[in-house]
Amino acid sequence: MDALLRLFSLIPGWDQNVPAWASISLAGLLAAGLCLGFISLGPVGYVYVERKLAGFMQDRLGPMRVGPWGLLQTIADTIKLLFKEAIFPAAVNRPLFVVAPCLVVIGAFMGFAVLPFSPTWQGTDLDVGAFYVIAIGSLSTVGLIMAGWASNNKYALFGAMRSAAQIVSYEIPAVMSLIVVVMIAGSLSLQQIVAAQAGGLHNWFLWKFFPLNVIAFLVFFTATLAECNRTPFDIPEAESELVAGFHTEYSGFFFAMFFLAEYTEMFVASAMVSVLFLGGFAAPLPVLQTVAGFDIGPVWLIAKAWALVFVHMWLRWTLPRLRVDQLMHVAWKVLLPIALFLIVVIGGLLTAPATAGGFPWDPWFGWPLTALLCGYLMLTALRAWRWHARQVREAVA
Amino acid sequence: MSATRPITSADTVGWRIDDIGPDEMILSMGPQHPSTHGVLRIELITDGELVRDARPHIGYLHRCFEKHCENVDYPGVIPYTDRLDYVASMGNSLGYCLAVEKLLAIEPSPYVQTIRVIMAELQRIASHCVAIGTYGMDLGAFTPFLHLLRDREKILDVFEWTCGARLLYNYNWVGGVSHDVPEGFVKACREIVSEFDQITYPELVNLLIGNKIFISRTAGVGVVSRELAISYDLTGPNLRGSGVKYDLRKDEPYSGYENYTFEVPVGEGQYGPKGSCFDRNWVRVVEMKESARIVSQALDRLEKLDKTDVREKVPKRVKPAKGEVFARSEAARGNLGYYVVADGTAVNPYRVKVKSPCFTAMSAFHHVARGVMIADIIALIGSFDVVLGEIDR
Numbered sequence: 001m002d003a004l005l006r007l008f009s010l011i012p013g014w015d016q017n018v019p020a021w022a023s024i025s026l027a028g029l030l031a032a033g034l035c036l037g038f039i040s041l042g043p044v045g046y047v048y049v050e051r052k053l054a055g056f057m058q059d060r061l062g063p064m065r066v067g068p069w070g071l072l073q074t075i076a077d078t079i080k081l082l083f084k085e086a087i088f089p090a091a092v093n094r095p096l097f098v099v100a101p102c103l104v105v106i107g108a109f110m111g112f113a114v115l116p117f118s119p120t121w122q123g124t125d126l127d128v129g130a131f132y133v134i135a136i137g138s139l140s141t142v143g144l145i146m147a148g149w150a151s152n153n154k155y156a157l158f159g160a161m162r163s164a165a166q167i168v169s170y171e172i173p174a175v176m177s178l179i180v181v182v183m184i185a186g187s188l189s190l191q192q193i194v195a196a197q198a199g200g201l202h203n204w205f206l207w208k209f210f211p212l213n214v215i216a217f218l219v220f221f222t223a224t225l226a227e228c229n230r231t232p233f234d235i236p237e238a239e240s241e242l243v244a245g246f247h248t249e250y251s252g253f254f255f256a257m258f259f260l261a262e263y264t265e266m267f268v269a270s271a272m273v274s275v276l277f278l279g280g281f282a283a284p285l286p287v288l289q290t291v292a293g294f295d296i297g298p299v300w301l302i303a304k305a306w307a308l309v310f311v312h313m314w315l316r317w318t319l320p321r322l323r324v325d326q327l328m329h330v331a332w333k334v335l336l337p338i339a340l341f342l343i344v345v346i347g348g349l350l351t352a353p354a355t356a357g358g359f360p361w362d363p364w365f366g367w368p369l370t371a372l373l374c375g376y377l378m379l380t381a382l383r384a385w386r387w388h389a390r391q392v393r394e395a396v397a
Numbered sequence: 398m399s400a401t402r403p404i405t406s407a408d409t410v411g412w413r414i415d416d417i418g419p420d421e422m423i424l425s426m427g428p429q430h431p432s433t434h435g436v437l438r439i440e441l442i443t444d445g446e447l448v449r450d451a452r453p454h455i456g457y458l459h460r461c462f463e464k465h466c467e468n469v470d471y472p473g474v475i476p477y478t479d480r481l482d483y484v485a486s487m488g489n490s491l492g493y494c495l496a497v498e499k500l501l502a503i504e505p506s507p508y509v510q511t512i513r514v515i516m517a518e519l520q521r522i523a524s525h526c527v528a529i530g531t532y533g534m535d536l537g538a539f540t541p542f543l544h545l546l547r548d549r550e551k552i553l554d555v556f557e558w559t560c561g562a563r564l565l566y567n568y569n570w571v572g573g574v575s576h577d578v579p580e581g582f583v584k585a586c587r588e589i590v591s592e593f594d595q596i597t598y599p600e601l602v603n604l605l606i607g608n609k610i611f612i613s614r615t616a617g618v619g620v621v622s623r624e625l626a627i628s629y630d631l632t633g634p635n636l637r638g639s640g641v642k643y644d645l646r647k648d649e650p651y652s653g654y655e656n657y658t659f660e661v662p663v664g665e666g667q668y669g670p671k672g673s674c675f676d677r678n679w680v681r682v683v684e685m686k687e688s689a690r691i692v693s694q695a696l697d698r699l700e701k702l703d704k705t706d707v708r709e710k711v712p713k714r715v716k717p718a719k720g721e722v723f724a725r726s727e728a729a730r731g732n733l734g735y736y737v738v739a740d741g742t743a744v745n746p747y748r749v750k751v752k753s754p755c756f757t758a759m760s761a762f763h764h765v766a767r768g769v770m771i772a773d774i775i776a777l778i779g780s781f782d783v784v785l786g787e788i789d790r
Contacts, residue, residue, distance in 0.1 A: 058543035154424050158771070161445075231537060232610055241775050243431060320610045321537025323772045324446050 035123075039112055043263035047074045050313050057317045078256065086252035089152070096150035101250065101257035103143030108261040110136045111268035116190045118281050118297035129190035130178055133272055134171065137227060140261060141167045144236065144246050147258075151249040159245025162324060163236030167227050169331040174223035176339030177216040180346050181205055181276045184213075194280035201284040202366035206277045208358045209346055210365045216342050217277045219335050221308070224269035226331070229262065231316040235324055270308035271301060278304045284370075412440050412452065420444055424771070428457045432535045432775050435785030437759075439766075441774065448774055451766035453759055458789040466749035471497050471715035472571055474749060479565040481733075481751065482787040485524035487516045487556075488728035489787075490569040493749075495651055496724035496735040500717040503572045508705045510653045512574055515586065515695045516556070517652075517726075518688040522593065523552040524729035525681045525688075528782040532678055533605045535779040536614050541605040548597045551589050555582070572710035583696050590689045590696075598686055606682055615675035616668035619765040619777040626672065629761035632754045633731025634684060635781055638664040638677030645727040652726075657694045659687045674780035681782070716744050730754045730782060751790060755783040 008014050008023050048063070048071065055062025063070030088094060111133050113123035126132050141164055148160020182188055184205060185196040197204050206217050226233035237245030247258045274280060281297030283289040290296065322330065349355040412423050427438035436457035442449045462481065466474045478493045479486040491513055498505070505513075530545035553563045560568045560576050568575050605611055621631065626639035636643055644661040646654040662683035664676025719741030725734035731754025738748040758781040766777055 054539075058540050059547055060543065154422065158424075158446075234537065235772070241432070241772050317540050318604070319538060320533065320605070320608060320614060321772075322610055323614055323770060325770065326610075326613060 035112065036109065039109055039264060040260060042267060043260050044074045044078060046263045046267065046309065047077070047259075049310075050316075053310070053313050054317050057314075081256040081259075082253055084252035086254050087249075089249050091152040092249065093150040093152065096146045097249075098254070100143045100147035100150055101254045101261070103146065104140045104261040105143075105257050105264075107136055107138075107140030107143060108264040108268065110139070111265070111272075114190055115268065115271050115301075116194055116275065116280055117301050118295050119191065121298060122191065125189055125191045128188045130182060130188045130193065130276070133190075133268070134175055134178065137265070137269075138167065138171060140265065143261075147250070148246040151246070153249050155242045155244070156246050156248045159236045159242045159248070162242075163229065163246060165324075166229070166233065166236060166327060166331075169328060170223045170226035170233075170335075173219050173331060173335035173339045174227065176336065176343060177220040177223070178276065180213065180216045180339075180342050183343070183347060183350055184208055190275055190280070194275060194282055197279040198282045198286075200286055201279070201370060202363045204277065204279040204282075204366065207362055207366035207369075209349060209355075210359060210362055212342055212346055213277070215338060216346075217273070219339050219342075220276065221273055221311075222330075222335060224273055225312065225315070226327070228266045228269050228312070230266065230312050232319040232322050233327060234316075234321055235327060266309055266312055267305055270312065271305040273308055274301060274304035280304075412442060412450075417442055418444075421449065426774070427454075432531075433778060434531065434783055437778065437783065437785055437788075439774065439778075441766075441771070443771060446770045446772075448766060448769055448771060451763055451774060453762055455756075455759065455785070455788050458785045460790065462790040463749055463751065466746055468745060470744040471717075471746060474746065475570065476565065476567045479567060480786060481753070481790060482524075482728060482730060482755070482784045483564060484527050484784055485520050485729035486564065486566050487520035487568060488524075488726065489733060490567070491517055491652070492724065492726040492728060492733045493735050493737075494569045494571050495726055496722055496737045497571045497715065497717070499724050500720060500722045500737060500739055501571070501712065501715065503710055503712070505573055505710055506705045507653060508699070508702045509573050509707050509710075511695050511699045511702060512578055512707065513569060513652050514654065514657070515578075515692055515699065516559075516568060516574075518691045518695070519552050519555065519586070519589070521688045521729045522685050522692075523549045525685045526552075526597075528681055528729075529601065529605070529678060529685075532776075532779040532782070533611070535775045536611060538605055538608070538611070541601060544600060544604070545597070548593065551592070555585055555589065558582070558585070570708070570711050571715055572712055573706075573708045575708075577704075577707045578699075583700060586692060586696055590693050593685070593689050598682075601682065606679065612668050612675060614772075615673060615678060615776055615780065617670060617673050617675075618769065618773050619674045619780060620670045621672045621677075621761065621765055623672065625761060625764060629764075630757045631731070631761055632757065633727065633729070634680040635677055635731060635754075635758050637662065637680045638780075639672035640664050640666070640676075645725060645732055649725075651724075656698065657691045659691050659694075662687065674776050677780045677782075714744065717741070725752065728754065730784065730787070731758070733787075751787075753787045753790065755781075755785075755787045759783055759788055 008018070008027065014023070051073070052062040052070075063073035066073040066076045088097065114126050114129040114132055116122040116125070144163045144167075145160045148156040148158075148163075151157075181193060185193040187193060187196075201207070205213055207213065229236050235241070237247065242248070247255055250258060279300075281301040283296075283300050288296075417423060421442055421444050424441040424443050425438065426441060427433035428436035433439065438454040438457065440452045440454065442451075460480075462477055465477055469477075475490050475493060478489040481489045526545040526549040530542035533539075533541040556566060556568075557563045559578055559582065560566050562568075621635070621639050623639050623641055626636050626641060631639070632643075640663050642661050642663050645651070646659075647661055662680050664671050664673075664680055666673070666676060667679070668675055717739040719739060721736070721738040723734060723736045725732050727733075732752065733754060734752030736748070736750040736752070737746050740747040762777065762781065766774055769777070
């Protein structure tokens with residue numbers, strides 16, 4: 001926005017003729033429009049990656065026809081969805097039916113407002129940033145219930161009720177494990193949470209109070225998975241049970257909006273996980289924070305978020321779906337007690353002077369374990385690749 | 398129905414408004430639903446996520462199969478039988494051919510019988526691939542489905558190579574088969590069997606069957622007791638899942654099944670009560686392995702046998718003497734029985750009646766569908782592995 005304002009003042013006579021409030025409003029609107037455009041374009045990428053990944057995991061190629069390697073497939077799909085007729089079944093409650101997808105999209109997009117991409121590159125640094133993200137995340141629940149109710153369809157209603165129950169339940173372990181991080185950082189502001197993790201991988205909250213925070217990380221990640229309605233917690237839109245859940249009756253652009261919201265939410269949730277536990281925009285090595293004098297914090301944050309998005313996709317194409325009661329069991333009887341236990345233990349440790357800054361062995365686990373994990377993943381990928389190459393060779397021969 | 402009993406809503410086709418209590422809702426699942434495996438419709442009385450009662454409605458795929466049969470000659474029925482259980486066509490036509498051969502007192506040569514066994518067992522593997530794959534998809538796991546379809550594809554390729562068709566083969570003929578196996582058939586089948594043993598089976602067990610979520614979704618759900626299974630005449634994997642060791646290939650061998658060594662897997666109840674969805678599915682998984690065993694034995698046998706003309710005993714004109722016959726075989730989904738009546742004057746059957754394994758499975762459905770959750774209904778339908786083409790005929 002500041003950059004835009006500076007751009008405006010380059011125009012001759014702008015500062016003299018245009019009042020300050022007008023140019024600020026204009027710059028704000030333009031900046032918001034730009035951000036919105038970029039955020040909305042994101043899902044085009046995620047969908048392509050997801051479809052390609054699904055293809056590879058399922059021993060097929062994924063989209064290949066539209067553009068090179070099918071790169072234009074999602075763009076074509078988006079255009080198709082935009083131009084398709086949005087069908088309103090006769091019995092829907094029209095105002096709610098239209099408002100619902102908008103609310104869901106708003107809920108997903110507003111999370112971006114506080115995501116810190118770098119010390120300066122952030123919509124606004126709210127003092128209650130972490131709280132804000134959780135609060136805004138529940139806004140989409142309202143949209144989902146509206147959609148289910150307005151559709152006047154039993155499957156949609158079931159999907160809406162399920163999603164309400166699920167999101168409300170999983171928010172509790174999410175918030176509880178968030179409290180752990182907030183206690184350690186001593187602030188709800190996302191900037192300060194990231195600042196507390198600066199200085200390298202071993203300082204990330206993931207490795208604080210080893211192994212307690214690893215558990216907190218897993219709890220939080222599982223909870224965000226559920227809040228994004230992703231497998232194995234995708235019961236609100238369980239295809240095989242509820243046809244399409246809350247968006248059964250939606251088509252065309254309105255359907256696209258639900259889709260957009262889902263993928264945006266996935267990114268926001270993953271970015272939140274990386275801000276809270278993986279150091280956000282802080283590089284794993286302080287040396288890597290700047291390249292040629294430029295702060296590449298945003299690249300780190302996006303890379304970390306994408307890694308987690310990849311895990312989301314990986315799980316989706318591997319796991320079956322839980323049943324409603326099992327889902328509730330996981331939230332209330334597994335995750336919540338763990339999170340409460342962590343709050344008590346870490347709270348206690350923080351008040352003791354000897355362990356206020358973490359366990360003495362904390363710096364020693366981060367690097368070796370990360371290296372081990374990365375090594376294992378790379379080895380597995382290499383093995384898979386070589387197996388695949390051998391299959392191709394044999395098929396050719 | 399006795400005349401004195403008043404007609405209640407239970408006698409009518411669907412639920413009525415006075416059947417449902419407060420807080421209850423009728424949910425009509427199907428016929429257009431992603432996981433009712435075809436055009437099955439189930440009316441559920443639901444209280445939230447709980448299902449109080451379920452009533453299946455069939456008949457959306459009725460095509461007058463049995464009436465059609467009365468108007469075509471005996472071999473002409475075979476293509477229609479293919480369309481019964483369209484996922485496992487080879488087994489259907491085999492059962493019908495056995496019935497007509499019994500009527501005509503023809504015994505095909507061992508060579509033909511061995512080919513039939515290979516085809517039937519490959520078809521069983523292919524059919525169970527779909528059954529297990531779609532079952533995984535019902536529970537939300539998409540990837541195993543595509544992996545299994547990839548492996549089914551190889552079997553279908555062999556079928557196409559042999560008889561030109563991939564789904565509806567018209568391969569088993571009365572007294573023989575339509576085409577001899579092509580050159581290189583044995584090698585291709587051996588490759589399929591070894592790939593199944595080395596890749597498909599371990600992959601399937603790792604990815605789906607051993608998955609904790611899969612187990613918790615299926616074990617203990619929809620328990621069909623031994624008694625219920627027998628009283629409803631469940632057959633095939635559904636019966637064996639309840640722990641009853643009954644397989645026509647062992648107990649009433651036909652087509653030379655007595656020459657092969659194989660096990661009949663039964664549900665073991667590893668993760669809960671015996672007869673649950675998991676057991677029915679587990680039986681299918683192990684059955685695929687046993688089928689692969691039979692195929693490799695049959696291939697050995699085929700190589701040793703003298704090649705005979707596969708159409709040698711196919712009669713020019715099928716006109717059996719007056720009589721009736723019932724023959725049954727172990728198709729992929731259970732005992733498929735054909736009751737064929739010949740009036741001795743016509744070249745078309747007087748009556749053909751099919752005893753369908755899926756129909757009996759579906760009739761036991763409402764017993765286990767009470768008091769479960771909506772998601773379990775899906776798990777139940779999938780575990781019975783019904784094919785509507787065979788239920789409705």
